Amino acid sequence: MILISPKVSKEWSFYLSIESIENLFVMKKYRVLVVDDEDLARELLIEYLKEDQRIEVIGECSNGLEGVKTVQDLRPDLVFLDIQMPKVNGFEMLELLTDPPEIIFSTAFDQFAIRAFEMNAVDYLLKPYPIERLSQAVDKAIERIEKKHTNELPVEKLVSDHDEQVVHVERIVVKSGSKIHIIPASDIRYIESQDDYVMIYWKNEHALKQKTMKYFENHLDPQQFIRIHRSYLVNISQISEIQQYEKESWILRLNGGEKLKVSKSGYRNLRERLSF
Incomplete structure (x- = not known):
């Protein structure tokens, strides 16, 4: 318990119980x-x-x-x-x-x-x-x-969403030749679907991984990644511009200059996420 009381001199004095003083010096375990x-x-x-x-x-x-x-x-x-x-x-x-x-x-x-x-x-x-x-x-x-504690939702939200919680991966591991790459999710530029595989593009590199696009759509943070086409999942921070080239046809340009096709549903996703 901590009691705070003003003195006549308008200074403040603090009265701390022994329990409060001890708690100040207890290291979190x-x-x-x-x-x-x-x-x-x-x-x-x-x-x-x-x-x-x-x-x-x-x-x-x-x-x-x-x-x-x-x-x-x-x-x-x-x-x-x-x-x-x-x-x-x-x-x-x-x-x-x-x-x-x-x-x-x-x-x-x-x-x-x-x-x-x-x-x-x-x-x-x-x-x-x-x-x-x-x-x-x-x-x-x-x-x-x-970090997890800091980002915790209110108890009511945690209870209601308990069955829907998905752990978002923070990094992806791919093997390319004799090298093993550990790629932070934030470094991924975009992912391209190739049947039962995906091609992962990050920085100036790319590598094939035997996972489905659906897996990455479910396990990458939806606040960071967006599905723009059945073949593409894109890091929002990499988007440079969106161009319409025909009626209901769009092209998305990335910061590195790549152009990716945008589907109708992908365009709706972009409008909702980017608010335009």
Whole structure:
């Protein structure tokens, strides 16, 4: 409790209860769960995490099934998750969770990195890793948790939209030859449909990915991307101008000079979104 009272001299004096003073110095703790089938790996990770004053380790699990139940019961802010585990692996565990917390994968296998980032993981730690690398991952997780809290909707809205919530991916991973590209969503210029594949264009590069256009339409932020044609999904910030060349026919020009065809429904989408 804090009481504020004016003195006769028109100065202000503050009266703080002991409880209020203590609360001023209480550091926020982020609740963390560790899921790994290797006892030694779990113990070492927990030992590292306990050195971070921001972290409260609330539990540990040795397999994915136990991890699902513990996440549902304890509602951690962050989970460190192994991938190769008996009964249920790390990816299967995530698929069983309707509202998963932030995830940092901690594994000895590097071949799962692409899938991990596609599932919107905060980070991918390859065992063994130094404590400095762990700290970097924790920093990123806390930043994302705080951003999520800042952008939370009112409770009434959250309840009414619960069944409609979709997690928007923040980056896309594509493999091109021997290279693996991790592309921030904001860097994507546009996506072109090519049957069961899409061509992703970003900066001065492009690469093919085996995903449908519908997947990206559902998982990229609709405030940032707009469907202008059955073949094109465009980053709104990349739009330079819209030109009509025939009756009910339009061309959209991007900042880089590319011209993309706009369908009737795409033109309606543009008018609604851009208010013209």
